[in-house]
Amino acid sequence: MQDPRSRKPDPKILPKPLPLLQQEWFQRIAAPTVVGLTLLVLWQAVCRFFQIPQYLFPAPTDIASSLIDHAGLLFQSLKITLLVTLQAFALATLLGCLTAFLIIQSRLAEIGLFPFVVLLQVTPIVAIAPLIIILVKSTSLSLVICATLVALFPIISNTITGLRSVDPGLVSYFRMKRAGRLETLMRLQIPSALPFFLAGLRISSGLALIGAIVGEFVAGTGGQSAGLAYQILQSGFQLDIPLMFAALVLIACLGIAMFFVMSALTHLLLGHWHESAMKEQR
Amino acid sequence: MTILKAVRLDMTETRRIEAGKTGTEHPVIQILSANKIFPNGTQALDAVDLNVQQGEFLSLIGPSGCGKSTLLKMIANLIEPTDGRILWWNGGPERIGSAGSRLAFVFQDPTLMPWARVDANVRLALDLERKGADKSDVAARIHAALDQVGLAKFARSYPRELSGGMRMRVSIARALIDQPDLLLMDEPFGALDEFTRNKLDLDLVRLSWERRLTTLFVTHSIYEAVFLSTRIIVMAANPGRIHSELVIDEPQPRDEDFRGSPRFAQLCRDLSRMLTEASHAGSPQS
Numbered sequence: 148m149q150d151p152r153s154r155k156p157d158p159k160i161l162p163k164p165l166p167l168l169q170q171e172w173f174q175r176i177a178a179p180t181v182v183g184l185t186l187l188v189l190w191q192a193v194c195r196f197f198q199i200p201q202y203l204f205p206a207p208t209d210i211a212s213s214l215i216d217h218a219g220l221l222f223q224s225l226k227i228t229l230l231v232t233l234q235a236f237a238l239a240t241l242l243g244c245l246t247a248f249l250i251i252q253s254r255l256a257e258i259g260l261f262p263f264v265v266l267l268q269v270t271p272i273v274a275i276a277p278l279i280i281i282l283v284k285s286t287s288l289s290l291v292i293c294a295t296l297v298a299l300f301p302i303i304s305n306t307i308t309g310l311r312s313v314d315p316g317l318v319s320y321f322r323m324k325r326a327g328r329l330e331t332l333m334r335l336q337i338p339s340a341l342p343f344f345l346a347g348l349r350i351s352s353g354l355a356l357i358g359a360i361v362g363e364f365v366a367g368t369g370g371q372s373a374g375l376a377y378q379i380l381q382s383g384f385q386l387d388i389p390l391m392f393a394a395l396v397l398i399a400c401l402g403i404a405m406f407f408v409m410s411a412l413t414h415l416l417l418g419h420w421h422e423s424a425m426k427e428q429r
Numbered sequence: 430m431t432i433l434k435a436v437r438l439d440m441t442e443t444r445r446i447e448a449g450k451t452g453t454e455h456p457v458i459q460i461l462s463a464n465k466i467f468p469n470g471t472q473a474l475d476a477v478d479l480n481v482q483q484g485e486f487l488s489l490i491g492p493s494g495c496g497k498s499t500l501l502k503m504i505a506n507l508i509e510p511t512d513g514r515i516l517w518w519n520g521g522p523e524r525i526g527s528a529g530s531r532l533a534f535v536f537q538d539p540t541l542m543p544w545a546r547v548d549a550n551v552r553l554a555l556d557l558e559r560k561g562a563d564k565s566d567v568a569a570r571i572h573a574a575l576d577q578v579g580l581a582k583f584a585r586s587y588p589r590e591l592s593g594g595m596r597m598r599v600s601i602a603r604a605l606i607d608q609p610d611l612l613l614m615d616e617p618f619g620a621l622d623e624f625t626r627n628k629l630d631l632d633l634v635r636l637s638w639e640r641r642l643t644t645l646f647v648t649h650s651i652y653e654a655v656f657l658s659t660r661i662i663v664m665a666a667n668p669g670r671i672h673s674e675l676v677i678d679e680p681q682p683r684d685e686d687f688r689g690s691p692r693f694a695q696l697c698r699d700l701s702r703m704l705t706e707a708s709h710a711g712s713p714q715s
Contacts, residue, residue, distance in 0.1 A: 316540030323505055323534055324557035334556070338544045420544045420587050 205389040210396065213389035221378065225397050228359055228374035231287065232401070235294030236355040240348065242295070243302025248332070250303075251310045268300040272358055276365040286366055290374075293365075294358030298351040305347030309340025342421045345413045352405040360398065375401075455519040456480040457611055457643050458504055463513035465499055465669075473499040475668035476513070481611070481645060486637055488646045488658040490700070492708045496669020497647045501615050504645065505534050518610075532611040533604035537619055539596035541588040541603075548584040551575060551603045558607075574606040575599075577636060594625035598632075605636065612637070612644045619649060630656055631685070638682035651704065655696045656688055663700070665707040672707040675700055 167173050187207050193199070194206035201209050214221065246264065250257045276293050283289035313336055321331050363376035373381075375394045382390040417423065458481035465474040473496040481487055481504075489497040502508045503515060506522045515522075517532075533554075541550045551571050575581045578598035588596055597617060604612060618626040630653055637644050648654050654661050658677050665672040677696060679687060687693055 314538075314540060316536045316538050317542065319507055319536070320534070320540055321557065323507060324554075326557050330557065334553070335542075338542065341544070420589060 202386050202388050205392055209389045210392040213387075214393040214396065217390055217393065221375070221393060221397060224373055224375045224378050224394070225401065227287075227372055228356075228363070228376070228398070229401060231290045231294060231359040231362075231374065232356045232405070234291045235298055235358060236352055236405075238291065238295045239298035239302055239351055239355060243299050243347070243351075244306055244344075246299075246303050247306035247310060250307055251336075252328075264300065264303050267296060272297050272361050273365060276362050280362075280366045287372055290359060290362040290366060293362030294355045297358030297361070298355040301347040301350040301354065302344070303347075305343045305350075306340055309343030309347075310336045312343065313339045342413075342417055342423055345409070345416065346423075349406065349409040349413065352409050353402055356398070356402050356405060455516075456482050457518060458645075459514075459516040459519070460500075460504070461514045461516070463500075463503060463510040463515060465496065465503065465508065466511045472668035474503075474510070475670045477669070477671055479662065479671065481643060484641055484643055486642075486644045486646065486657055486659045488648055488654040488661045489664060490648055490651070490654045490661055490704065491664030491669075491672070492666050492704070494669070495664035495666040495707075497664050498615055499669065500664075501613050501645060501647050504611075505532065505613050507534075531607050531609045532613060533607050533609035535597075535600055535604050535612070535614040535617045537616045539588070539593075539600040541596060541599055543588055545587075546584070547575065547580065547586050547588065547591070547599050550588065550599055551606055554603045554606050570606055574602040577605060578602045578632065592625075594621055594629060597621065597629060601633075601636075605640070608640075610643060612642050614644065614646045616647050616649060618653070626650075626653065627688075633657060634682050634684075651697050651700050652688075655693060655700055656683060661700060663703045663707050665710050672710060673703050675703060 168177075191206050191208060194204060194209075199206075205213075246260065250260055250264075272293055275296070276289075279292050280286065280289045283292060310332075317335055317339075318331075321335055326334070359374065360376045363374045364380065367377065367380060375398050378394040379391050382388070382394065413423075458479070460477055460479040462476045462478055463474055464472070464476060466472050477496075477500060479500075489500060491497055499508060503510055504517075506517075542553065545553070548571050551574055552567060555567055555570070571584070572581060575584055578601050580595060580598050580602065583591060583595065588599065591599070600617070618629050621629065633644075634657060636642065644657075646654075646657060648657075655677060659681075661675045661677065663672045663674065664670065675696070679692070
């Protein structure tokens with residue numbers, strides 16, 4: 148058997164490097180930047196041209212200056228929201244995995260547990276948030292619980308699907324080798340489930356943020372532990388619409404950052420073997 | 430059926446290898462009137478008796494639904510017979526997997542772990558061994574197993590980077606690293622193109638000869654069966670049963686010359702005729 152890598156390809160038949168404008172990575176950055184900048188310029192132009200007052204609809208520059216003016220306040224709130232989101236996300240990941248492992252162990256566990264998992268998913272968080280806030284003494288803990296409940300379902304459901312999506316041939320191989328339940332879980336089911344699990348994490352990271360914001364809207368915590376949702380509520384009362392938008396911008400940035408971190412993690416863990424994270428060969 | 434078998438054997442002018450040819454030891458596998466009825470009522474096997482002797486290359490061939498894969502899985506202890514017995518090395522299923530009497534299974538698909546490199550895929554066979562098994566020189570053994578199938582250079586590749594034939598070789602390396610006494614193969618090259626299949630058949634002949642492997646091979650291909658086997662069992666369907674057998678008493682190890690010889694063509698014709706008979710005998714419904 149000849150190793151194709153031992154031969155050097157003829158440099159004449161190697162594809163020429165594409166010009167910068169046609170390169171994948173450049174397009175990936177340039178295209179959204181162009182769309183974003185165009186929208187911002189249009190927005191600014193419309194606000195200035197029709198002289199829309201700031202308290203109705205602020206221009207991008209107004210929002211930027213508000214962001215700079217209230218930087219201390221806003222970043223303090225950002226830190227608190229981020230903390231609640233991360234705690235909830237970590238808790239949801241842990242609980243989600245444990246529940247999924249439990250559910251796949253036996254048919255009875257699945258029949259018994261799954262309806263309640265669905266119940267958790269279909270109950271709107273705004274409906275149960277007040278109850279949680281009343282029942283739990285610490286406000287920050289109640290926010291974490293709200294966000295966890297929202298983020299939990301995709302992790303459970305994706306991990307179960309993943310743990311079940313094992314190549315039946317490999318299952319037979321493990322059975323023939325008389326591998327134990329733990330060994331099969333560690334060596335076969337968990338690696339097979341990883342792509343599904345990571346897809347679940349990506350959805351849940353966004354949901355944890357939504358849960359944190361919604362929870363805080365209901366709780367309305369102020370003072371030292373005020374998150375970004377509180378700043379939005381507060382600026383609404385004071386008709387400080389640029390500040391409201393500034394908080395909104397930070398929430399959006401937080402969501403995008405979490406999405407990117409999860410995408411990078413997916414690429415890092417799956418890039419070398421799974422189709423979903425591989426680059427297209429042309 | 431006995432008469433039919435005798436006529437067959439006479440026609441093909443082949444001699445039956447005496448059961449005691451390889452010594453007085455017990456058969457590797459003894460199947461005693463095994464039945465298999467699946468829960469949906471299908472009778473996959475009807476009173477199958479079969480002995481697998483030490484060192485033989487035994488092929489199972491027959492129309493679809495004749496239970497050849499079922500029989501193979503039964504020997505691998507993946508399926509239990511509804512009735513009848515199977516003896517492994519003259520013992521029960523607990524003898525499977527115990528040191529010194531290992532069996533290895535090669536599936537129709539390579540069944541590799543896509544997330545693991547080639548060497549890790551081969552090492553899985555050792556990783557899943559019982560505690561107390563010999564785990565020394567793991568790296569050297571992986572290298573030797575991959576070298577045997579010509580893939581030593583690809584130890585650090587991922588399965589998706591290999592061709593279908595190369596993946597099958599990895600699967601064979603994973604089976605061989607165990608030093609099995611019995612190699613079970615379920616249409617391992619069925620999904621490959623003719624050229625790759627012939628090449629792998631040639632490698633398999635060499636490997637089983639060098640290692641004195643006992644091999645049980647399920648196939649759909651007449652040419653493959655004749656080229657590889659020392660004995661071929663022809664099965665009939667509805668219900669699955671043994672129809673006749675053909676002994677290929679040709680010198681080992683075989684090479685491309687054998688594939689081109691008139692003797693090879695003759696044997697293929699004989700086997701083809703036996704298969705036609707088996708498929709007529711086997712399906713009263715159709």
